Amino acid sequence: MADILLVEDSPTNAAMYAAYLEQADHKVTDVNRGHLAVEAISEKSFDLVVLDLKLPDMNGLQVLEELPKGVRRPPTIVLTGNGSVRTAVDAMRAGALDFLMKPCSGDKLVEAVGTCLERSTIFTEEPEVGAAGTGASSKPAAKKNRAGPSGFLGQSPAMTNVFSLIENAAQSNASVFITGESGTGKELCAQAIHKASPRANGPFVAINCAAIPRDLMESEIFGHRKGAFTGAVNDREGAAALADGGTLFLDELCEMDLDLQAKLLRFIQTGVYKRVGDGHERETDIRFVCATNRDPLQEVREKRFREDLYYRLHVIPIGMPALRERGGDTLFLAKRFLADFSAIEKKAFDGFDPEAAAKLETYAWPGNVRELQNVVQNVVVMNGGGMVRADMLPPPLNGPMQSALHLSMNQGASDPGQTDGAVDTSADALLVRPMEELEILAIDAAIRKFNGNVTKAARALEISTSSIYRKKKSWAEKTGEPDLVQTGS
Known part of the structure; x- marks a missing residue:
């Protein structure tokens, strides 16, 4: 109680x-x-x-x-x-x-x-855990964290735009197609649309099309009659029935078999379906939201995704930004995750020291928010508390060259001596290159970190803004690649 x-x-x-x-x-x-x-x-x-x-x-x-x-x-x-x-x-x-x-x-x-x-999480004004996060509460420890720490948060311009799209899309019954890299929060986006919609009090049913064997996918969506196939020992309702009056979220939709895509298209068009092994048609009232980490148009061109299904579902597109594109959200989310996991583990952490914070902000985060969440959880579980230092971060963030490593890999840098196309990601391979190229890499990283603000980038690099423009111009004239370093207004 x-x-x-x-x-x-x-x-x-x-x-x-x-x-x-x-x-x-x-x-x-x-x-x-x-x-x-x-x-x-x-x-x-x-x-x-x-x-x-x-x-x-x-x-x-x-x-x-x-x-x-x-x-x-x-x-x-x-x-x-x-x-x-x-x-x-x-x-x-x-x-x-x-x-x-x-x-x-x-x-x-x-x-x-x-x-x-x-x-049983306790928050203060800033999403850090101090004395209040000692875990000295007399309340019972949380058994599990079904909701996931902190939910769907962000304060960057990229996420503000996503929130606006969600708010506008939620009031409609039109289909929504969410795209984005793995770990960017596509399912959280779908849940937010559902919660803000007139269907909020109805069910939200999610199916991961990549996680279910092809032979069972039709049954998962439409259900089956007893004896419809080997192992069908009872009648079973599928997602179509369970989501009636609510939202059906189809994650990783581009993984769905082409034959089933045709049945899904008819279901979306008519609202009518049949269970596997059942000749009786059923009606249902569903709002469709789907997601993929692939380029859906490219999948259509490659004949792996039906064009008619794409245009039926791609009514309201929402692109989830990668964490590296979200400005200051990395540290903001890290602090919230630190507060959440500290309370769950009954430990007291006091935030991140400057070196640890810098590593978090300059890392490329290929796994996006999911990877950040796992990193912070690792820190909390493997350490006793206090200020999070850089040496407390798990690999690869605790390595000396993690920032330059990801920058070089993202730009496809390789050792000129290699002939097989492999990328040499050792620290020596990253450092042993022309000084002018290293300068441009550093300038590019600084400009991205400060969202295109050249003045802030120059201040961080301790050079003048004119030096940045001069070096950019020189590099562009030398290589013919003016887009290697991009600036914003």
């Missing part, structure tokens, strides 16, 4: 939500004003807060901001009536762990509360 503070100004909604939570054996204290919530939290320790974002005297963001700095705050779920992704993201940046659309069903509310209680 958890002690929950419910902040809701509507008496009808307050009574309904309180009943849902009390039926799940939680103790509920309800208030109808923001200032009363601030007073209650300052006077008593709650296990969790369910907070309406729109209150008569102040909004939910102000309630979070009114808490004194350094106070131990309970996990918070925000309720929003307009499905604004931007507002929900702002609330999560301020410390909320989840958001739900109003009106909210009892099952959705109880499930969200259970997930947040399992995490």
Whole structure:
């Protein structure tokens, strides 16, 4: 049983939500004003807060901001009536762990509360863990972290654009096609679309088309009758039935067999399907969201993906940026992950020292956010606490040349003495090259790090901006490759 503070100004909604939570054996204290919530939290320790974002005297963001700095705050779920992704993201940046659309069903509310209680994460104003992250809480340790640390966050221009696309797409019933490298958060994007849509209280069903054998994929989507094939010992409903009234997310769609793509196309066009081994047609109401880490148009050209299916699904495209394209998000997310895993492991970490932070920010992150999450989890699990130093980072980040290594590999640099096309990634091979080329590599890395701001890049390299432009011009004239170093406005 958890002690929950419910902040809701509507008496009808307050009574309904309180009943849902009390039926799940939680103790509920309800208030109808923001200032009363601030007073209650300052006077008593709650296990969790369910907070309406729109209150008569102040909004939910102000309630979070009114808490004194350094106070131990309970996990918070925000309720929003307009499905604004931007507002929900702002609330999560301020410390909320989840958001739900109003009106909210009892099952959705109880499930969200259970997930947040399992995490039992304590956030401060900055996403770092200090004295408050000692793990000295008397609350039981989290058994597991189903929701994943920190959710779908970002504050870079690239992610701000993604949030705007999600908010606009969510209100439509049109199909969404998400593209991006592995680990960029395509499924989190799909979940955000679902949560902000009118279907938020319906099911969200995800299928990874790359993880299921071809022979079983049709059954996974459409279900099957008993005896339809060897091993079909019972009737089974597929994703088409389970997602009725909600969203079906097809991840890695380009891995799907061409024959099944034809059946999927008919299903999308008509909303009608048949279970495997069943002659009876069924109808369902589904919103389709799909994703791939490949170039879908190239897959169409290579005849691996149906062109008609592509145009049926590619109504609202959303491209997820790689972590290296997200400006300052790397350190922002690293701090949030550090706070999350510190609370889970009951350890106290005080952030990243300058050298560790620099390594995080200059690393290429081929595995994107997923790789960053794993790196931070490794640091927390393998170390006792305190300030994270560079030598506490796992390979390859704790090597002396990790930044230059990834820069050289990304640009396809190879040893001129090699004839088989292999890339020599040793430190000597990276360093033993013309000084002018090393200068250009350093300039290019600095400009990318500061999102095209040449002034900041020059300051970091301790040279003048005119030197950067002069060296760029000289390199372009010498090599005929003016795009090797790119600047922004």
